[in-house]
Amino acid sequence: MATLVLTTIGGLFGPVGAAIGAIAGQAIDRDVLFKPPGRQGPRLTELAVQVSSYGTPIQKVFGTMRVAGCVIWSTDLIESRDTQSTGKGQPTLTSYSYAASFAVALSGRPVSGVGRIWADGKLLRGAAGDFKVSCVFRLHQGGEDQAADPLIASAEGAGLAPAHRGLAYAVFETLQLADYGNRIPSLTFEVIGDAGPVAAGAIADELSGGAIDGADAALPLPGFAAYGDSVRAVAETLGQAAGAWFVPVGGGLAMRATAAAEREIADDGVAEGADHGARGRRSAAAIETVPHALSLSYYDPARDYQTGVQRARRPGAGTRETRIEMPAVLGADAAKAMAEGALARAEAARERRTVTLGWDALGVSPGACVTIAGVRGTWRVSGWSLEKMVLSLECVRLPVSSPALPASPGRVVSAPDRLAGATILHAFEIPPLGDETLAAPRLTVAAAGTAPGWRRAALLYSVDDGERWVAAGATAAPAVIGTIVSLPIATGAALIDRRSVVEVELAHAGMALSGADGRALDMGANVALLGEELIQFGAATQVAARRWRLSTLWRGRRGTEGAIGTQAVGDRFVLLSADASVAIDLPLSALGRAVRVIASGIGDTGGPVSVTAGMTGLSVLPPAPVGLRAVELGGGDVFLRWTRRSRAGWRWIDGVDAPLAEEREAYRLTIESGGVARIVETSAPEWTVTAAERGTGLRVTVRQTGAAGESPAAEINIGHWEG
Template identity: 30%
Template sequence: MAQATLTIVGSYFGGPIGGAIGSAIGAMIDNQLFPAKAQGPRLSDLSVSSSAYGEAIPRFWGSRNRAAGKLIWTTGLIETETESRQGGKGGPATDVTEYQYSMSGAWLIGEGEIAGIDRIMMNGKTVYDANATPPVTDWGLWSDIQIYLGDFTQMPDPTIEAYEGAGNVPAYRGSAYIVITDLQLQDFGNSPPNFEVFVRARDNDTVSRVVLDLCEGAGIDPNTISTSSLSALPLDGLAIGTDVTGIGVFEQLGLVYNFDTAEEDGTLRFVSRLAAPLGYISYEDLAGHEGNEDRPEAIRWSRRPETKLPREASLVYPDIDRDNQAGTQSTRRATGSSQNNLKSEVAIAMDADRARPVADRMMWEAVNSSQTGECATDDRFLHVSVGRKYFFETPAGVESLRVVRKTRGADGIIRLSLQRIIDGVYIPSSDPVPSTVPDNEVALPGETTLALLDAPLLLDSQDDTGFYWVVAGQEQGWRGCFVERSSDLGNTYQVMGSTGRSAAIGELETAMPSASAATWDRGSTLRVRLVDASDSLESKTELEVLNGANAAWIGDWDGKDGEIIQFADVTQISDDLWELSTFLRGRKGTEHAIGTSAIGHAFVPLNVGTLQRDDFGAGDWYKERLYRGVSLLTDADDADVVAFSNGGESKAPLSPVLATGTRDGSGDVFIEWVRRSRLQQAGLGNGPLPLGEESELYDLEIYDGPTLVRTEQVTLPEFDYTAGMQTADGLTPGDPVSIVIYQISGVRGRGRPGTFTV
């Protein structure tokens, strides 16, 4: 049989290992849909560091390999004891003993000389990166690191000799290894970490180099090997970390790089499957038989049933775009009733561009090679090489068929097993699916921008004596924050609240000009630079704005006397710069602040999802407290401190409006005005405007120029200013009267003033 025949060929080439490789050739050429595979290297072989006797020593080719080191020497855990005294200051003192652990160790990387170590990772964290600018070396974790590249001149390591004694330590020549002195273990659970390295064995390695190295290791004479078709095939990386056969490695390389292995005239040849056919065999030469037998059919074809074919083919490989973590490329047939899946795992590092055509080829080669043929000929075709393509003359015409088995019986008849080949299978026909590329870095938590607002009441349900606060995370890694408050000048802080919701807080790049609060402001623009460039603003229709959308507070960062605006149109200028236009101004009774904003002032969106509120009672009003937004996973002492005092603005009545004065013939002036409420009107036709206070009460001030001449307190929005009162106040009846009106809150006192001349 073919397997036996090829084993004899392999034994001819060199001893028992050579025989194993020869048998592999038969296994590769005789590859069917789901054959038994020789064990090859796997991705998981080198993922976890270990230190057991008898384990295989890894070997590497190419410049993109990731492997776990094997701990070959260690001092064991070294315990360091430290004592400190805590307490005192009038109370009992306590002596506290703490223990810290370290170790020195040597990790074996692999067999043979390598070009370098690009990175070292411990428990998934990069602690050494030779390619960074400048190189990253975490000297805080160790006192010294030595990397031995595995040449045959390296000397014993001095750290190991210091423990074991000079002359008692091997130099491990021909093996790459790393020695770390005084590795601190606190960050690794006080135990040796999982130790991984990115190995650069050789730059510009080729598949030909791997094949020659493996054959040399098997004792095969390099003069009897032909790898010319493989010399131009670049190899990013190949790591072998377990006891495997040459068979398993050749199968993986042949799968990825699309070649077969065959023996021709005493030479072991590695031949591309795209190589041209070697010869021509006519129809008349395909019916070999003994003289007393009937002439057989030239080629007897057979086909495997549909249920034996694969539905999906997947290739699992070390993805060089994902730090050599496992990547998968799959292809699937849209037709057919088969539910079989074909999966191959290789230890050959590559990217998605190389892996996807391999998955396609796995699928369609299995489907197209399901039709096989058998034919017989004579010794004239003894030269036919297994694994090579030939032109065969068939009833369907001349076809390119691969010879997958050749036997010669005692009757002198050569029997060939053929496989129908479609060369298009070996040409990529679909685009790869890129893998998600992790950066293996934990994003920094980022700082928190905290805005505290002494602002008007926004929702009736929040009608208390408190204030609003909003936060913005400044970096991609921001995960939320605690907001802390101090009422003793920063000696102690208490947590006031926490949130994981970041608002699009920004800073004004331009100031808002004055405008009317009574109509749309279509002439002004406002530029805002957001704290976090990943945040965004969006336009809304004018109807949506009238219904409450796109509200924001603008004003000084002290949170006082800001204007509430709404905006409809938004234009992005750059990543973090936005221009707003089409405004409603002075919302929620803040018309007094129109035109007071300045460059550098705060822009704080008033969204229900991000707006927070806390209440410490009216007794806390007008007292400056310290606040800080502490990002999760950061030190509270590093947070910015903000001074803020709550003035109870949300309890302040809004200023009265639309004051008028009606004079009669005697010179009396009847003054009346319209009150406004801090609370929401239920809607037109749904009753009077809510009072929002315990009782209706107003202070009315009358001025003669800058001089206050009269103060009256009334319970209705009206006052009869008689001619006699005017004369007593030094005014001339009939002249204009300057007045200031305040609505009174039982909690807050006077609200915002309304100033009029009647």
């Protein structure tokens, strides 16, 4: 007697591996194709968690798949220290940052590339290949001739670093860890194993070393990760995906997925009698044995490879539900069709028939698809036995194909993928925007990128024309930065400028401005640097994607009225805020010098960005006196009076004199007449010029003396005395 039983791989009714048969099947399972049964095949959750355990199986990636990988090498954390002064008389502040270098195994077969990379669920590398965090990245594609990674070789020693040939892996060098709690984050990779979808049968063929002929199982899988220590388990999963079954062919197996009938058979009745019963025996399981609903989970590329679920239901009695976990990349429509197909196969398989034929029908092989005379539908030969020259065929009904139904992947929750772009850097000296007074000159740095994904850049500065460079940490949050498109009129700083309209073009469309009422402006809202002039604006109207029109202007703020009217088209516009700028306190010796600043961000592929700022003392010097006026005293004498201003108390909320904010009140006057100048000093905001000093005409400049130097000048011209 000879017996051979075959079932659909990955069917819904019990284990499949043992059903490969009593003769050829067992021999193939033991000696040709499969190792002894081990763990089951891949599950969806196993591909989502990064591990670092020794002996962990590495998946083989086909098509494009998101996988976690396994950390196979790493260094200790690399610590960097930055010490900065917080001001005169204040303690220094030391901050620490950490980085790590490590390697992650991705695929046990060669790959063609890596697309996006996620770290703790957020994009570390975007679709354009741009990294969101500073690092050096190398991919070893898994070729049999690949060399050891140079970083690993330098750390482990020449000849001690494996090349990992046949294993695709990625190396991160000095990945900055500040965004990940100073630890190596959980990484997942969009691994491109093959250029396009791969047929389920082709995957089985490669994994089995050619022992499985999968030419008939042509279902394309956009991505699949063969994972586990048993080829059998993976073959079951592939058969389940393709709705295929195994057929013995020579010394191996072939996957069959085509349900077209190869021939028609008829029960010859040769077995009718005492031992074999009636002709054409039929059995049908109760409908309740078939799940009423089936859900299939899968990796959905439309959802960044997050798990998607599609459901199929059948009409009729029953309440049982079942679930298939398919660790493959599928579109929603394909997953819906797969779920519908699995449920249809389960329902059709309720009906079975036993057909008896003469020995001359031996050509009907196990796994063949046939029609039975007088019986509707197509049947698959699932059991084959020959005894006493009587051939008995066990047949299982195959489902009728149905049209594919559209499906929705559900709500897409994708990690934002924004390009960083190149760094835009501005460095300038301005008065403090609060009420504090500085003892040392301060350089303010604001930066952003040409695209919304820019986050920060490393900073260096030099006060000696590049002879020495000082690390200044990193830039602050991205500032709102742009350029001037149309100019305001030149006007005074004493009144609100309601006539001027200035247009600015921001660096990218992700930036925005907003208006502010008078109270908010009085509290310091909407302070911006327009060229060299500090302004505030009450109204901001968007006129294009990047262009904004500003009006209701407060001009020449914080003593910058001298810059009114000096702007040109293309000059900078910077919206100032404490969280979007970095303050660098410099030594007093920096006054009068040019400070060079260099910034380097992850999007600066052309090299670091450099700017130069002149330190004129605007941050530490008192503002110029105002209200300089001359009163004739008679006889040619002139009384000069002016009003001092202070580096503190700009809001003047109490109606009395602003605080001095200097060590003493002192002024220096330059009195020039007839080409001769003399200098006098006074501690009061007044001075008398005699008729003799006045001569034929007089020019007087007044500067307030501060702790760090003199203010800009207030100036007055007095004519010839006619008396």
